[in-house]
Structures are given as C-alpha cells and as structure tokens.
Amino acid sequence: MTVLALALAMLLLVWAGVLLAFAAPLAARWREPVLRRPVLIIESDDWGAGPLIQADALTRLSTLLQGIRDRNGHPAVMTLGVVLEVPDGAHIAATGCTEYHALPLGDERFKAVRAAMQDGIQSGVFAPQLHGQCHYWPPAVMAAAREAPAVRDWLTVPTPAATETLPSPLQSRWVDASSLPSRALAPEAIEQAVAAEVEAYQAVFGSAPQVAIATTFVWNDAVEAAWARAGIGVVITPGRRATCRNAAGAPACVDATMLTGARSRAGQTYLLRDVYFEPSLGHMPQRLVDGLKARTQQGRACLAETHRFNFLQGLDASLATLETGLNAALAACPNVGFLTPLELGQAIRRRDPAWIETRLRPRLAAWRARLDEIPRFRRMARLSGLALPLAWLERAA
Numbered sequence: 001m002t003v004l005a006l007a008l009a010m011l012l013l014v015w016a017g018v019l020l021a022f023a024a025p026l027a028a029r030w031r032e033p034v035l036r037r038p039v040l041i042i043e044s045d046d047w048g049a050g051p052l053i054q055a056d057a058l059t060r061l062s063t064l065l066q067g068i069r070d071r072n073g074h075p076a077v078m079t080l081g082v083v084l085e086v087p088d089g090a091h092i093a094a095t096g097c098t099e100y101h102a103l104p105l106g107d108e109r110f111k112a113v114r115a116a117m118q119d120g121i122q123s124g125v126f127a128p129q130l131h132g133q134c135h136y137w138p139p140a141v142m143a144a145a146r147e148a149p150a151v152r153d154w155l156t157v158p159t160p161a162a163t164e165t166l167p168s169p170l171q172s173r174w175v176d177a178s179s180l181p182s183r184a185l186a187p188e189a190i191e192q193a194v195a196a197e198v199e200a201y202q203a204v205f206g207s208a209p210q211v212a213i214a215t216t217f218v219w220n221d222a223v224e225a226a227w228a229r230a231g232i233g234v235v236i237t238p239g240r241r242a243t244c245r246n247a248a249g250a251p252a253c254v255d256a257t258m259l260t261g262a263r264s265r266a267g268q269t270y271l272l273r274d275v276y277f278e279p280s281l282g283h284m285p286q287r288l289v290d291g292l293k294a295r296t297q298q299g300r301a302c303l304a305e306t307h308r309f310n311f312l313q314g315l316d317a318s319l320a321t322l323e324t325g326l327n328a329a330l331a332a333c334p335n336v337g338f339l340t341p342l343e344l345g346q347a348i349r350r351r352d353p354a355w356i357e358t359r360l361r362p363r364l365a366a367w368r369a370r371l372d373e374i375p376r377f378r379r380m381a382r383l384s385g386l387a388l389p390l391a392w393l394e395r396a397a
C-alpha cells in the first residue's frame, strides 16, 4: 500500500512538473477564445495599384464568391490586402532615376481596378484591409536601384509595376532593406507614413481602414502604435512578429509570438493567418478542407492566405481550384460561417456568445487539440502518462 501510494505521489509529482514546465503555452491556449462554429476566411494580399489585368481577375473572383454561401446566406469572403501606390516609371525614368514619383491607386488609369474592388465590397465578398501605401519603402528601393540594375529597371518600367517581382527583402515596407541586414526606420517616419496611407486609403474607399497586415509580415511596435493612432484595431499575423531582414534577406529578429485574440501593446486584437493556399504553387483544394477541419477542432478560425499572383497568371486554373476548395470546405463543415476579419476580431473582443464558446467541455476539447502544437509537450505528456488524465478531464467535464 505504502509503495503504491509512493508511486502515485511520484507520478503526480512528475505530472505537476510537466504542467509547470509548459505552464505559459498551456495557459495561453486556455485563454485563447474558442469559436462555436467553423469560420473560413480567404485572405488575399497585394491588390490595388499595379497591373491593370487585376480588374478582370477581381470581377471574376467576385462572381465566384457570390455563388458560394454559408447557411445564413452570407457569401464567401475574400480580404483584399490593398496597396495604394506603385512607382510612376516614366516619371522616375525622366529624372534619371534620381527622384521617386508615385502612381497612386486614385489615378485615372486604375479606374477599372477600383470599380471591380468596389463592386465586390458592395456585394459583401471583398473586405479591404490596409497592406500599405506601397509594397516597399521608397527611399530603400531608390537606394537599392543605385547598385542593382534590375531594381532600376523595375522602378522605371512604363506600365504599372507588379511588386511581386521586386527582390523579396525590398518588399518589406517597414524596414530599410537597401542593404542587408536591414536597418530600422525612425519611428517618426513610420508615424508620418501610416498617417498618409490611412488618408489615401480613406480617399479611395470612403472610410478609414480598421484592419492591417504588414507587407511580408515584417513590422514592429512603432508600426502598431501608429496603426492604433490611425484607428486600426485588428492586426493580421502569422503568429510571430519578424522585425527585420537578416543578412541573408530572410524575415528575422522575431520579438513576439501571438495567438488569436491576444492584444498588441498598442491594444489591437491579433488574428492568425496560418493556412497557405496558393493554387498556382500547386496547392490542391483539399488544403482548404484540411485547414478548416483542423482549426475547427482547435476552436479556431481558418484564415487561408492566397496572394494576387495566383490570379494574375493562370487565372482560370486558380479560380477553379479556389471554387472547388470552397465548395469542398462547405461540404465538410456545413455549419461554416463566412465573415470578415473585422467581424471576427469584434466577436472575439466582445466575447460575442453567438461566436465564442463558454461551455467547459467544448473548451477543453479545443484546448487539448491545441496542445499538440506546443513543441515537445505532446511527447512529454505521452511519456509521463499525463495524456491520460487530460483525456479523462475532457470526458468528465
């Protein structure tokens, strides 16, 4: 009896040790809100100023999305991460590439692109969000152009440029990556730039942005503070914040990790976008289904990332893959809800009982499904036998 009691005490001690070792990530996943229903949002970046063929792609996307509806009749939603300017190539070339000049989204040349965006917004299928005034930091691109003929060519192309072809480090707006590793921008420069781009966004869309997503997912506290002052309350993240480009040009200097519903220092609600669905890279429709099912089990929304480039070339094939994927997701999770990141962020912030689970048992089930993602915890829980009482806890609830 004494031996048994001693063994039990030892076991409890081991379990307590494991729980204590992983206390922070376990608690964070318990605090993270649990959704009552599956949620699917297609997140699409880089639209706006750029190639004029976007107008046709946007119109066809809008028609496609309007044909796919959730149980409540809401159409599938695709966010448009909007870019508000590209270089004015002819103008820059005329200065011998010594001065930067912008071609803004408000220009007459982009009339059809703007109209296609507005049509989709009015139909409830497009949700615009701020991606940036431009998909680069102009002084950094100008500096890089002095050394790199390819960047110079890109800056002086007479037709609206596609930022996708700019070297990746230069696509980060909130660092100076003209040389690597990148250098931080002055907070005052960020503040000014954000104020200007929010104004430009408002001029095009008629209202200020409420959701932002940094280009290439590189941003920092100064950017969030400026966004907050401009009224942006929701920030889309990949779950970690890179603040620089390293010597190899990759996003680095990660200074924060986050889960959905966590708050930034400036008070914004973070959302997570972590399913990759790029049809032109060979991603199959099933990816949307698998992403949605896994996140639903975790009580999370599925935010699927798909960039504009999928729809600039190979438009027919990408549309077909997206349509098949959305229909398959709807078939796999018939009670899926389509809503915008802003609606999701507000539901989380207000703890809206229509969306946020409060019952213990489903919350425990979602929490357990989340634990597998904690590095080493799954293995430790299995080795120590802790997995058993965790499973029992859920059944007993």
Ligand SMILES: [Zn+2]
Pocket (backbone or CB within 6 Å): 045, 046, 081, 131, 135, 215, 216
């Ligand atoms: Zn982008």
